[in-house]
Amino acid sequence: MRMNNMLHYTENHRYCVYRDFSLSPVDDKMLGLIYQPMVGALAVSLYRLLADQVALDQVGYSAIEQQRGLFLTMGLEPSEKGRAILIEQASKLEAVGLLQTSRLYIPDGDDYLYEYELQPPLSPAEFFRTQHLTLLLRDKIGKFAVLSLRERFFCMEPGDMYGLTYNKENISVPFYEIFELNTHSIDYELEQAIAETSIARQPGMKLVEEEEALNYTDIIVRFPRESVNRAFVEKLRFDPEGMGIANYVVRKYDLSVQDLCRLLDEDGVFDSGGTLLLDELQHKANLHFRQGKRRREEREVAYAKVVSIRGEENAQEAGSHQEEVAVQMEYYVEVPPQFTNKCDVHQYNMMLRNEPYTRLLKTFFPGAVPDNLLDIFEKIDLNYKLPGEVINVLIHYLMALLTSGGEQRINRNFVDAIASNMLMKQINTYEKAVQYIRDQAKVKEKTAAQTSPAAGNGRGRTYGGRTAKPKPEIPIVQSSGGEQGVSEEEFAELLKMAERMKASKKKG
Numbered sequence: 001m002r003m004n005n006m007l008h009y010t011e012n013h014r015y016c017v018y019r020d021f022s023l024s025p026v027d028d029k030m031l032g033l034i035y036q037p038m039v040g041a042l043a044v045s046l047y048r049l050l051a052d053q054v055a056l057d058q059v060g061y062s063a064i065e066q067q068r069g070l071f072l073t074m075g076l077e078p079s080e081k082g083r084a085i086l087i088e089q090a091s092k093l094e095a096v097g098l099l100q101t102s103r104l105y106i107p108d109g110d111d112y113l114y115e116y117e118l119q120p121p122l123s124p125a126e127f128f129r130t131q132h133l134t135l136l137l138r139d140k141i142g143k144f145a146v147l148s149l150r151e152r153f154f155c156m157e158p159g160d161m162y163g164l165t166y167n168k169e170n171i172s173v174p175f176y177e178i179f180e181l182n183t184h185s186i187d188y189e190l191e192q193a194i195a196e197t198s199i200a201r202q203p204g205m206k207l208v209e210e211e212e213a214l215n216y217t218d219i220i221v222r223f224p225r226e227s228v229n230r231a232f233v234e235k236l237r238f239d240p241e242g243m244g245i246a247n248y249v250v251r252k253y254d255l256s257v258q259d260l261c262r263l264l265d266e267d268g269v270f271d272s273g274g275t276l277l278l279d280e281l282q283h284k285a286n287l288h289f290r291q292g293k294r295r296r297e298e299r300e301v302a303y304a305k306v307v308s309i310r311g312e313e314n315a316q317e318a319g320s321h322q323e324e325v326a327v328q329m330e331y332y333v334e335v336p337p338q339f340t341n342k343c344d345v346h347q348y349n350m351m352l353r354n355e356p357y358t359r360l361l362k363t364f365f366p367g368a369v370p371d372n373l374l375d376i377f378e379k380i381d382l383n384y385k386l387p388g389e390v391i392n393v394l395i396h397y398l399m400a401l402l403t404s405g406g407e408q409r410i411n412r413n414f415v416d417a418i419a420s421n422m423l424m425k426q427i428n429t430y431e432k433a434v435q436y437i438r439d440q441a442k443v444k445e446k447t448a449a450q451t452s453p454a455a456g457n458g459r460g461r462t463y464g465g466r467t468a469k470p471k472p473e474i475p476i477v478q479s480s481g482g483e484q485g486v487s488e489e490e491f492a493e494l495l496k497m498a499e500r501m502k503a504s505k506k507k508g
Contacts, residue, residue, distance in 0.1 A: 015065065018061050042074070043092045252282075
C-alpha cells in the first residue's frame with residue numbers, strides 16, 4: 001500500500017471489501033502453513049478478518065463501514081503508530097498476491113473510500129510452481145521444511161498406478177453429446193436480467209510503464225544463438241537492474257524489440273563481467289535513433305511528392321466542397337507587387353488563409369517552382385508540422401523581404417531559422433503568424449534606427465574668432481531592452497558562425 005500522507009489513511013476513513021471466491025479447507029491450510037510463515041500471523045489475521053466481512057455463503061461487496069472497526073478488532077491503537085502497522089500488514093498481503101488495495105476519491109465529501117479486493121490463495125501446485133514465492137518460503141523456514149510441507153499437501157498415487165501414464169486414455173463425454181440447448185430462440189429478458197444484476201466494478205488504473213515494459217522472454221527468443229553476447233543476455237534473466245536499463249533505453253529512444261536485440265549484439269555494450277553498460281547502450285541507441293529519423297524524413301518527403309502530384313489533380317474538385325475560412329480585417333497583410341494587378345487585398349488574404357502552400361508558390365513563380373525552394377517548404381510541412389496557413393504567411397514574409405530591396409537571399413538555413421523560431425513561439429494559427437511578421441518588422445525598423453548615424457548640426461564653437469572643431473562622436477553602448485529580439489538574418493548568421501567554428505575544431 002503506497003501511502004505518502006498518513007492523514008489520508010485513518011480510522012475515520014470508510015472502506016469496503018470485495019471477494020468473489022470462498023475459502024476451502026485447502027485454502028485454510030495454505031494460509032496457515034504456507035502464507036503465515038512468509039507474512040506473519042498478524043497479516044493472515046487481517047486477511048481472515050477482511051474475508052469475513054462478506055457472508056461466507058455469498059460473494060461480492062461488503063457494507064461500507066469506518067476503518068475504526070479494523071483497528072479495534074486487530075488490537076491496534078487508532079494513532080499514527082497503529083496506521084503504520086496496518087499499512088505494513090496490508091502491504092505484505094499485497095506483495096504475496098492475497099490483496100489488492102484501491103483508493104476511490106469522492107468529490108462530494110472531499111474524502112477517500114478504500115476498497116480491499118481479496119485474492120484467493122494459490123493452490124499447492126500453483127504455489128510450488130511460482131519461483132519467487134517458493135524462494136521466499138525457503139528463506140523463511142529452510143529448504144527441508146519446504147520439502148516437508150510440500151509432501152503434506154499432495155497424496156501420492158497408489159503403487160498399482162505407478163508407471164501407467166502412457167496407457168492413459170481419455171474417455172470422457174463432452175457436453176453436447178448429453179445435453180441439447182434450444183438455440184433457435186434467444187431469451188433477451190434473461191440476458192438483460194443477468195446483466196443488470198451482475199456486479200459492476202470500476203477497473204483500476206494500470207501503469208503504462210508496466211504494460212509496455214519488455215521482459216526477458218521477448219529479448220531471448222529473438223536474440224541470435226551464435227552471438228558472442230548470448231551468454232551476457234541470458235544473465236539478464238536474473239538481473240532486474242540490467243532489464244531496467246534495457247527498458248529505459250527502449251522507452252527513451254522508442255526502440256522495438258528487434259532494434260534492442262541488434263544493439264545488445266554489438267561490441268562494447270557489456271563489460272567483461274557481463275554487466276550492461278548504460279552509457280554505451282545509450283550512445284548506440286542515439287545513433288540508431290538519429291539514422292532512423294533521417295531515413296524516415298526522406299521517406300516522408302518522397303511519399304509527399306507522390307501524394308502532392310496525385311492530390312493536385314483532385315484539388316480543384318475538393319476545393320469546391322471545402323468551406324473557406326474568412327480573415328478578419330485587422331489581420332490583413334499588404335498585397336505584394338507581383339499581385340498588384342491580379343487581385344485585391346481581400347482576395348489575396350483569402351488565398352493566404354485557405355490555399356495550400358504548393359499552389360501559393362506557383363502563383364509567385366509563373367513558371368516552374370525551384371526544386372530547392374520546394375524541398376525547403378516540404379521539410380517544414382512534413383517535419384515541423386506547421387499548419388498550411390502559417391506556411392503561407394511565411395512564404396509571404398520571405399517574398400516581401402526579397403522585393404523590399406534588401407540583399408537577403410532565401411536559403412535553407414535562413415528559412416529553418418524562421419521556422420524554428422515560429423515553433424518555439426507556438427505560432428500555429430494565421431492570426432499568430434501575421435502578428436509574428438509584424439513584430440519582426442518592428443524589430444528590423446528599430447535595429448535600423450539604432451545603427452544609422454546620428455544627425456548633427458555640423459557647427460563648432462567659436463573662441464576668439466577661431467572656430468573650434470567639434471568633438472568627435474563617441475559611440476555609446478546601447479542598453480538592450482527586454483523587448484528587443486534577434487532578427488532572422490542575425491539568427492541565420494549565428495548558425496553559420498557556429499557551423500564554421502565546429503568545422504574548424506574538427507580540423508584542428
